[in-house]
Amino acid sequence: MTDESGDPNAPTGPDSEPTEGTDGTPTERSSTDPGADADGDGSDAGAPDPSPSDEAASTVPPRLTEPRRESAAPPRPKPGSRAAGGDESLLTRFRTARSGPLLFIRETIYSALGVLAVGLLLFAISGVWPPMVAVESGSMEPEMQRGDLIFVTDPERFTPDYAQAGIVTVEVGTDEGYRSFDGNGSVIIYDPPDRVGSPIIHRAQFHVEAGENWYDRANPAYLNADDCESLSNCPAPHDGFITKGDANARYDQASNIAGPVRPEWVRGTARLRIPYLGHIRLRLAGTLAT
Numbered sequence: 268m269t270d271e272s273g274d275p276n277a278p279t280g281p282d283s284e285p286t287e288g289t290d291g292t293p294t295e296r297s298s299t300d301p302g303a304d305a306d307g308d309g310s311d312a313g314a315p316d317p318s319p320s321d322e323a324a325s326t327v328p329p330r331l332t333e334p335r336r337e338s339a340a341p342p343r344p345k346p347g348s349r350a351a352g353g354d355e356s357l358l359t360r361f362r363t364a365r366s367g368p369l370l371f372i373r374e375t376i377y378s379a380l381g382v383l384a385v386g387l388l389l390f391a392i393s394g395v396w397p398p399m400v401a402v403e404s405g406s407m408e409p410e411m412q413r414g415d416l417i418f419v420t421d422p423e424r425f426t427p428d429y430a431q432a433g434i435v436t437v438e439v440g441t442d443e444g445y446r447s448f449d450g451n452g453s454v455i456i457y458d459p460p461d462r463v464g465s466p467i468i469h470r471a472q473f474h475v476e477a478g479e480n481w482y483d484r485a486n487p488a489y490l491n492a493d494d495c496e497s498l499s500n501c502p503a504p505h506d507g508f509i510t511k512g513d514a515n516a517r518y519d520q521a522s523n524i525a526g527p528v529r530p531e532w533v534r535g536t537a538r539l540r541i542p543y544l545g546h547i548r549l550r551l552a553g554t555l556a557t
Contacts, residue, residue, distance in 0.1 A: 394421035395535045400456055401545030403465055406512030410448040411537075414546035417468065419456055419535035426453075431474055432530040434508060438473040447537070450513060454537040457510070459525045466534055469510040469519060475503040475527055485509070489518050499523040507532075 364370045389398040402415045422433025429443055440451035448454050450470060458466035475481045480502050482495040489511060492498035500520040507527025510519045519525050
């Protein structure tokens, strides 16, 4: 078949193009063939063409998003307090009071607890209760004055090995060089069972045994007798310590203030003097001597 121009190779239609068949003869394919590749690239006609918007979406990296932040939880009410907007608890008002009865009660309790804590600490150190005694008289002047506060420990504490029942007498202290309160020997606090009144704080002079004639061992300046028969507590009625106040003229036993001091009568050994603080205790007890 030829066209009007007579060219045998011309296409038979405006939309047809020659192709070769399986036997080598040219065939025609219409551009309107549903199976033909519209773009001529050999792709299937049934595959959809990618749109420009799809290509752009595939090339744009995914947007980075921040993690979602959880809103802060409201603070929990403290133990002992009520929820926000409610009344404060009694404990909170007690702790934060700046005036009024609650402040007075709080400070009183805190002061009492402070004193108790100090007392327990001193007791742990001293081993006796009370660990502090107030001087009521001038029998130990000048080393101890009226109104002084004296720190006391158990006799067995802080004493050398040569002490007897924890007490170093003037007699032994002179030989060993043991001194306390500017004198040889221990200053002890003792309380005879038949005594009415406060315990006595005097210096231990020497130790005697039951039935001993201690007149010859005593310093004659501190006696008010010429022999043992005329001296109180001589011979010694029992084992114990002969004692004397530094400012006194006589032994306690010569003046019949007490018999020889048994170790079980001793409440403690004086260790430290704190001036004036004893006045508070004496005034409270109503025993300050005038």
